[in-house]
Amino acid sequence: MNAALTTAGAEVTARGVTKRFGVRGQPVTVLDDVDLRIAPGEFVSVIGPSGCGKSTLLRIIAGLLDADEGSVAINGEAVPQAIRHKAMGLVPQTPALLPWRSVRDNVLLPTQVNTAANAGRNLLDVDELLTSFGLGKDLRKYPRQLSGGMQQRVAIARAFVFDPPVLLMDEPFSALDEITRDQQRLGLLDFWQSNRRSVMFITHSVPEAILLSDRVVLMAARPGRIAEITEIDLPRPRDESVFLSPQFREYEIRIREGLRRVMKNAQD
Amino acid sequence: MPRTEKASSMTMELEQTRRPSTENAAGKTVKSAVPQGSARARWRFGLWVPPLVTFVLLGSSWEYVAHSKPFVIPPLGDIAGSIANDPSAYWNNLVVTLKEVAVGGGAAIVLGYLLAVLMCEFKILERALMPVVMVIMVTPVIAIAPALVVAFGFGMLPKYIVTIIVAIFPILINSLAGLRAVDPGTLDVLRVVDASRWEIFWRLRFPGSMPYFFAGLRIAIPFAIIGAAVAEFVAAGEAAGLGAMVSIAASQANLEVTWAGISMFCVLGLLFVAALTLLRRRILWWDNHGRAPK
Numbered sequence: 332m333n334a335a336l337t338t339a340g341a342e343v344t345a346r347g348v349t350k351r352f353g354v355r356g357q358p359v360t361v362l363d364d365v366d367l368r369i370a371p372g373e374f375v376s377v378i379g380p381s382g383c384g385k386s387t388l389l390r391i392i393a394g395l396l397d398a399d400e401g402s403v404a405i406n407g408e409a410v411p412q413a414i415r416h417k418a419m420g421l422v423p424q425t426p427a428l429l430p431w432r433s434v435r436d437n438v439l440l441p442t443q444v445n446t447a448a449n450a451g452r453n454l455l456d457v458d459e460l461l462t463s464f465g466l467g468k469d470l471r472k473y474p475r476q477l478s479g480g481m482q483q484r485v486a487i488a489r490a491f492v493f494d495p496p497v498l499l500m501d502e503p504f505s506a507l508d509e510i511t512r513d514q515q516r517l518g519l520l521d522f523w524q525s526n527r528r529s530v531m532f533i534t535h536s537v538p539e540a541i542l543l544s545d546r547v548v549l550m551a552a553r554p555g556r557i558a559e560i561t562e563i564d565l566p567r568p569r570d571e572s573v574f575l576s577p578q579f580r581e582y583e584i585r586i587r588e589g590l591r592r593v594m595k596n597a598q599d
Numbered sequence: 600m601p602r603t604e605k606a607s608s609m610t611m612e613l614e615q616t617r618r619p620s621t622e623n624a625a626g627k628t629v630k631s632a633v634p635q636g637s638a639r640a641r642w643r644f645g646l647w648v649p650p651l652v653t654f655v656l657l658g659s660s661w662e663y664v665a666h667s668k669p670f671v672i673p674p675l676g677d678i679a680g681s682i683a684n685d686p687s688a689y690w691n692n693l694v695v696t697l698k699e700v701a702v703g704g705g706a707a708i709v710l711g712y713l714l715a716v717l718m719c720e721f722k723i724l725e726r727a728l729m730p731v732v733m734v735i736m737v738t739p740v741i742a743i744a745p746a747l748v749v750a751f752g753f754g755m756l757p758k759y760i761v762t763i764i765v766a767i768f769p770i771l772i773n774s775l776a777g778l779r780a781v782d783p784g785t786l787d788v789l790r791v792v793d794a795s796r797w798e799i800f801w802r803l804r805f806p807g808s809m810p811y812f813f814a815g816l817r818i819a820i821p822f823a824i825i826g827a828a829v830a831e832f833v834a835a836g837e838a839a840g841l842g843a844m845v846s847i848a849a850s851q852a853n854l855e856v857t858w859a860g861i862s863m864f865c866v867l868g869l870l871f872v873a874a875l876t877l878l879r880r881r882i883l884w885w886d887n888h889g890r891a892p893k
């Protein structure tokens with residue numbers, strides 16, 4: 332990895348993160364002592380059965396939810412401070428665009444709030460950004476005029492526009508059809524490879540995780556915990572040809588087996 | 600975005616029934632055997648003819664009853680004649696009622712929305728005030744109105760208060776629901792960049808609540824007119840306003856004046872609803888086909 336590029340991200344460290352939810356007075360442990368480190372500029376995917384606590388972990392890192400135990404730091408800083416300087420960009424599961432704002436204005440939204448944190452920051456040029464996302468002709472359109480895939484690209488651009496060192500994405504492509512998904516994955520891969528930031532990327536798709544990631548974190552459920560971590564040692568920059576490489580198949584088999592094991596243990 | 604529809608309609612029902620057909624007429628079926636012009640003509644026919652038929656049928660039934668039983672309802676011509684004979688009396692009463700609706704309804708809109716914002720931002724206020732709101736809401740205004748007249752006399756004040764009481768609840772309840780119904784995803788996106796409460800309100804909650812607010816307005820405006828009418832009935836001694844006029848005329852069995860007053864209420868309501876429909880189209884162009892949000 333190019334050293335100059337990797338410094339663009341921030342280090343994310345989660346230590347001993349434990350979270351319980353009270354369900355009918357009964358506390359249920361949703362995350363049990365989770366340790367996760369994302370190196371600066373590293374792309375980490377999190378995969379695991381539904382309800383294993385992936386979103387909960389992401390929300391704790393994002394500062395949207397408090398952990399009961401453990402701590403999260405962004406470049407050594409506590410989450411509230413990191414949030415104050417807009418260190419993180421979020422891509423939710425649905426595009427969550429504002430229907431009354433044009434594509435351009437939707438992308439600009441995070442730059443228009445907490446403007447104190449914009450000082451000295453490299454705000455990306457919206458028009459350029461959207462053009463590189465293949466939305467150059469749609470700047471003035473409104474969300475409802477776009478397809479689902481295009482809307483999700485706008486949501487990703489909205490997270491990149493203020494150039495945060497950390498990006499948190501919660502299944503951004505899960506609502507799309509398979510063909511659109513493929514397009515979106517490759518688009519994100521391209522963009523990220525030329526703008527490396529630290530990424531936590533939740534997905535249900537094994538090939539998607541392998542294609543994009545430096546590491547794939549497999550989580551087990553009840554209680555949510557990290558089962559295994561797979562380093563993806565495929566050369567960068569990658570493109571769709573990785574799908575054909577024998578290593579890719581190996582990774583796919585290994586992670587699918589891990590997933591099967593995790594699901595089976597959960598049933599016992 | 601500019602609307603392509605040309606004709607304006609009086610009510611939202613018309614607007615809604617028209618929209619899907621507009622999309623048909625607007626094309627995409629360019630290659631179909633039916634030329635666009637005739638499709639549009641058919642669509643206009645479907646729009647205007649059914650209500651016209653209804654009105655003609657109603658009107659002729661009315662005339663039939665009015666002529667066979669003149670003590671039940673007056674002929675339409677006599678109603679119009681009554682207005683034409685003394686237009687200034689009707690006009691003056693209309694202005695009084697209009698003022699009550701505008702002032703009372705306006706105050707209800709402003710107060711209702713402000714209260715909704717405060718309740719949304721400070722949950723404790725909702726807990727403190729919602730029970731009171733519920734108590735007042737379930738009490739019939741017609742029962743409160745005489746008490747208010749006793750307390751505040753026959754002036755405009757009790758009329759404003761009655762109008763506010765009736766009109767404020769739909770605004771409050773709808774706006775509060777709208778302020779809360781923002782997309783949780785967008786809320787998360789804003790929270791992660793430490794948007795302030797004010798920023799979240801201004802960029803997300805306020806515009807997002809507008810479809811709900813307008814749905815509230817559609818209920819509140821007819822309610823405000825009911826409020827004004829009820830207040831005037833109760834304080835009829837003052838003899839100002841359409842409600843007082845109708846009430847007095849009815850007690851004297853003056854059918855022409857009674858029905859002329861009623862028809863003016865009707866016109867008043869339609870004008871408000873039409874204005875609202877136009878305003879909504881201007882402001883809420885982005886809302887899904889003008890239907891209530893999901």
Ligand SMILES: Nc1ncnc2c1ncn2[C@@H]1O[C@H](COP(=O)(O)OP(=O)(O)O)[C@@H](O)[C@H]1O
Nearest residue numbers: 352353354361380381382383384385386387388
């Ligand atoms: N606010 C909450 N209250 C109670 N239980 C919750 C809450 N949020 C999530 N959970 C539970 O925590 C578990 C993990 O949820 P989540 O993190 O959304 O899983 P994932 O994203 O991996 O599918 C689920 O069993 C879910 O029902």
Ligand SMILES: [Mg+2]
Nearest residue numbers: 385386387501
């Ligand atoms: Mg989830």
